[in-house]
Amino acid sequence: MAPQFDFDAIVVGGGPVGTTTALKLAKGGMRVAIFEKRQAATLEQRASTFHPPTLEMLEPLGLAQPLIDQGIVARSYQFRDAKLGKIVELDYAVLENDTPYPFRVQVEQGNLTRAALAALTSEPLVQLHLGSEVLAVRDIDGGYEVDIAGEGAGTHTARYLIGADGSRSVVRETLGVAFTGRTYPDRYLVITTTLPLHEILDDLSVVNYVADPVDWHVLLRNPSGWRVLFPTSPDTPDETLLDPEEVRSQLRRVVPDFDGYPVAHVTLYEIHRKVAATFRVGSTFLVGDAAHVNNPLGGMGMNSGIHDGLLLADVLLDTAAGRADDTALDTWAEQRRHVALSYVGEETEGNWNALRDRDESRRAMQRDAWRALGEDDAARREFLLTSSMIASVPR
Numbered sequence: 001m002a003p004q005f006d007f008d009a010i011v012v013g014g015g016p017v018g019t020t021t022a023l024k025l026a027k028g029g030m031r032v033a034i035f036e037k038r039q040a041a042t043l044e045q046r047a048s049t050f051h052p053p054t055l056e057m058l059e060p061l062g063l064a065q066p067l068i069d070q071g072i073v074a075r076s077y078q079f080r081d082a083k084l085g086k087i088v089e090l091d092y093a094v095l096e097n098d099t100p101y102p103f104r105v106q107v108e109q110g111n112l113t114r115a116a117l118a119a120l121t122s123e124p125l126v127q128l129h130l131g132s133e134v135l136a137v138r139d140i141d142g143g144y145e146v147d148i149a150g151e152g153a154g155t156h157t158a159r160y161l162i163g164a165d166g167s168r169s170v171v172r173e174t175l176g177v178a179f180t181g182r183t184y185p186d187r188y189l190v191i192t193t194t195l196p197l198h199e200i201l202d203d204l205s206v207v208n209y210v211a212d213p214v215d216w217h218v219l220l221r222n223p224s225g226w227r228v229l230f231p232t233s234p235d236t237p238d239e240t241l242l243d244p245e246e247v248r249s250q251l252r253r254v255v256p257d258f259d260g261y262p263v264a265h266v267t268l269y270e271i272h273r274k275v276a277a278t279f280r281v282g283s284t285f286l287v288g289d290a291a292h293v294n295n296p297l298g299g300m301g302m303n304s305g306i307h308d309g310l311l312l313a314d315v316l317l318d319t320a321a322g323r324a325d326d327t328a329l330d331t332w333a334e335q336r337r338h339v340a341l342s343y344v345g346e347e348t349e350g351n352w353n354a355l356r357d358r359d360e361s362r363r364a365m366q367r368d369a370w371r372a373l374g375e376d377d378a379a380r381r382e383f384l385l386t387s388s389m390i391a392s393v394p395r
């Protein structure tokens with residue numbers, strides 16, 4: 001690798017995508033610097049679902065088993081109707097021959113980031129900088145120059161630059177790459193409660209998507225408690241939605257006599273579906289939320305971001321070792337952009353449409369389709385290959 005640069009690769013952003021990408025590059029022999037503007041790893045809650053191909057990719061980095069140990073293994077998940085109860089329980093056992101991990105793991109994304117940061121500290125080829133904000137990036141001959149404020153302040157150079165700096169990516173903006181799409185009308189209110197929903201509601205699974213034209217919601221069991229996701233009206237102000245009495249009244253939609261249980265965490269999220277115009281500009285690459293954001297229904301954003309980064313690391317290592325040429329990087333960029341637009345974007349929007357549909361005849365057809373999956377192993381396998389993201393990655 002060209003010795004004139006401080007590093008072979010600079011990774012901007014130490015979320016789940018940046019940390020895992022940096023770790024894979026370093027384990028493959030690259031000199032990597034990672035700059036994260038936060039002072040320390042936070043136990044970020046946003047994502048909590050890890051799908052089978054993600055666990056497969058994290059396994060060689062030593063990061064899959066700790067997630068399984070800390071998390072809750074969901075060997076099935078449900079589609080429910082708010083009034084009729086359980087419609088179908090989809091068992092992952094039909095994927096036994098497709099993956100060593102025929103399940104999804106529920107655990108907050110901060111657990112992965114914390115473990116990956118710890119692993120980075122013992123990699124000799126890694127410089128990890130926390131409390132370091134990337135202010136600007138510039139093209140230089142054959143590589144990049146990056147201006148840092150905070151810890152490690154100054155200018156650093158690298159052959160490759162990886163923007164893993166989230167949806168407001170400075171790397172993407174500095175390169176002038178458009179990030180277009182739409183913002184959903186409803187924001188999501190996510191409430192974590194220690195209320196033992198599995199003891200109160202009949203026959204719940206770890207993951208439950210509950211359909212209703214008005215009261216649709218999602219119930220996820222995580223190590224920190226049950227997480228309930230509700231859509232909210234665009235007209236209701238934040239202060240009202242986050243008011244403790246309003247939060248309790250939302251929970252009463254799920255458990256009518258809800259009262260007095262501690263609410264551990266409440267957050268309101270704006271939801272977007274946007275994809276960058278390109279994932280590659282020269283030797284800069286955009287991965288994770290810097291490249292694409294989507295509706296969280298289905299739990300695909302972080303998972304596909306981790307796939308972006310770890311598949312990119314494979315291609316960069318192959319290119320550096322002469323096993324692949326530059327066109328492999330273009331192929332990576334095109335394939336990952338296609339997955340973001342056509343697979344993740346469509347799947348997650350499809351989930352949104354199915355859960356909230358207001359047309360009763362379509363809703364009845366959807367219920368029949370879900371029930372049919374429970375009765376037909378081959379159809380369920382096809383469905384789960386897609387919803388578990390196995391079909392989105394090269395096998």
Ligand SMILES: Cc1cc2nc3c(=O)[nH]c(=O)nc-3n(C[C@H](O)[C@H](O)[C@H](O)COP(=O)(O)OP(=O)(O)OC[C@H]3O[C@@H](n4cnc5c(N)ncnc54)[C@H](O)[C@@H]3O)c2cc1C
Nearest residue numbers: 013015017037046047048049134166288289299301302303
């Ligand atoms: C309600 C909700 C639920 C979700 N659930 C799921 C789920 O179950 N499964 C799933 O797959 N996805 C889910 N997602 C999406 C998931 O949270 C994101 O896709 C994921 O966090 C993206 O990871 P990332 O590393 O790309 O970006 P981020 O997690 O945003 O990390 C970017 C990092 O870059 C740092 N940074 C930013 N700018 C700079 C700078 N200039 N210099 C240095 N550092 C910088 C930030 O501090 C941050 O640490 C959910 C999202 C929401 C809103």
